[in-house]
Amino acid sequence: MKRRYNVAVAGDGRISRAILHFFKQRSRDISAFSLTDERDLRKADLLAGALAGEVGERCLELALKYRKDLVDVSDVDPEVYQAREKEILKRGITVIPGCGFCPGIVNFLLGKETSGGGRVLEIHVKAGSLSPKKNYFPFLWCFEDLVLEHRLVSSQIIGGRKKKFPAFAGYRREKYFGIEAESYYSASGFENILDKTGARSLTCRVVRPAGFAGFFLFADNYGLFSPGRMAESKAMLEGVRQDNYTLGEVEIIRQDGSVIWLLKSFAAAGEEWNSMQKITASVPVAVGRMLLEGAIARKGLVFLEDIAADKAVFDALIAGVKKEGVVFRRRKKFHG
Numbered sequence: 460m461k462r463r464y465n466v467a468v469a470g471d472g473r474i475s476r477a478i479l480h481f482f483k484q485r486s487r488d489i490s491a492f493s494l495t496d497e498r499d500l501r502k503a504d505l506l507a508g509a510l511a512g513e514v515g516e517r518c519l520e521l522a523l524k525y526r527k528d529l530v531d532v533s534d535v536d537p538e539v540y541q542a543r544e545k546e547i548l549k550r551g552i553t554v555i556p557g558c559g560f561c562p563g564i565v566n567f568l569l570g571k572e573t574s575g576g577g578r579v580l581e582i583h584v585k586a587g588s589l590s591p592k593k594n595y596f597p598f599l600w601c602f603e604d605l606v607l608e609h610r611l612v613s614s615q616i617i618g619g620r621k622k623k624f625p626a627f628a629g630y631r632r633e634k635y636f637g638i639e640a641e642s643y644y645s646a647s648g649f650e651n652i653l654d655k656t657g658a659r660s661l662t663c664r665v666v667r668p669a670g671f672a673g674f675f676l677f678a679d680n681y682g683l684f685s686p687g688r689m690a691e692s693k694a695m696l697e698g699v700r701q702d703n704y705t706l707g708e709v710e711i712i713r714q715d716g717s718v719i720w721l722l723k724s725f726a727a728a729g730e731e732w733n734s735m736q737k738i739t740a741s742v743p744v745a746v747g748r749m750l751l752e753g754a755i756a757r758k759g760l761v762f763l764e765d766i767a768a769d770k771a772v773f774d775a776l777i778a779g780v781k782k783e784g785v786v787f788r789r790r791k792k793f794h795g
Contacts, residue, residue: 464751465502467494467527469518470509472601474532474559477732477740478507485744485782489751500525505751507743508533509559511601519543519554528552528750530743532559534604540760548759555761558746559739561586561663562647563763564780565707568720570764571773572711579656581712584647587666588705588735589638596668597703599735602693606684608665609675613646616661627672629664635706636723639669666706702727705734716793724785737783745779 466489468479475493482491491507492499500506500521508518508531515533522529523546531554540547540556547554557563565584573579590597598605609626616622624644633640647663678684683692702725709720724738732740746763749755754775755766766772777787 462488464489464504466491466505466507466747466751467500467503468492468507468509469494469521470511470533472509472511473733473736474600474739475507475509477736478509478532478743480732481740481744481783482507482747486748489748497521497525500527503527505530505747507531507747509740509743511604513603519556522552522554523547523550526550526552529554529556530558530747530750531556532563532739532743534601537562537762544760551758553750553755553758553761555746555750555755555763557763558743560705560735560742561707563739563742564722564776565709567763567767567773567776568709568722569711570762570767572709572718572720573656573764574768577713579658579711579713581660581710582656582658583660583662583664583710583712585633585642585664585666585708586706587640587642588703589635589640589666589668590701590703591636591638592701594668594670595699595701596671596674597701597733597735598693598696599703599705599733600739602697603689606689608645610679611646613644613663615644615663616659619659627676630672631664632669633666635666636704638704640666641669641671642666643672700728700733703734705738707738716791719790719792721788721790722785724783732783738780738785741780741783741785742776745776748779749775 466482468475479491482489506522506527506529510533515535518531518533588597588599613624614621627643629644631642633642642664645663645665682688704723704725706723711718724734726734
């Protein structure tokens, strides 16, 4: 008789609800439940974490306390996990952080493309959400984290030098799926990849609809994102739903050419799950299943890029994400 697994999902936001649903929908042999009392972790085989950044470390604390494997989507810097690496290994568990979209599947693609040897010169990543509706931005994930993202100073590696940029720096016009857009430098959460590739440049850009920077700065200056008005603004902005895309573009440049991955997720306005929920929640569900079934057997701290060279793991994760309608395209560009 096939074993039945129990998965506890920590969080009560958009991504955690999607993770809970996808585990139940895709897995007859998995019982998933929302973790409201930490003591219920005793009956779980796996913890899937999706907490807001301000409390994100809680998932790691629970995994260590109850000795449970963890796939974590929570917005927590890699250094936080690295500081507890010895403790994770000592507890005999597997912790896979950044197990979402970006960081997440983006790191996984980077790991795959940089694992075959050969010198990598540059790495450039773009990620974001758009809508065919003009002058509209789809607020698709944790509202508070999204606001914070557009206030942070980011670090970019350019020409072998680490440089800091304020929010919205490096403005550039873009166009995806026929939609006018813009991009700017953004904090990435995967700078640890740099040490493994030796690349002299690593940049990360967030993609937004044309005009978003002006909208955000005006709204911020009017106090719409202040603590006292955050809940009101969140309800108003999230309440308007239009068709939406979530996209990622990963470019790895070598001396003889480059490889470019484009991935996209789409959701119509009336769908239960938006494009960000589809692409983000599908990753921990696919990775979680591999952990439960022993396809990922490594113990300790494991980043997604560390296991991307395993063909079976790579194929299984991509297939799992594709189940939610996410499209992957890979192309090569040779330099003359």
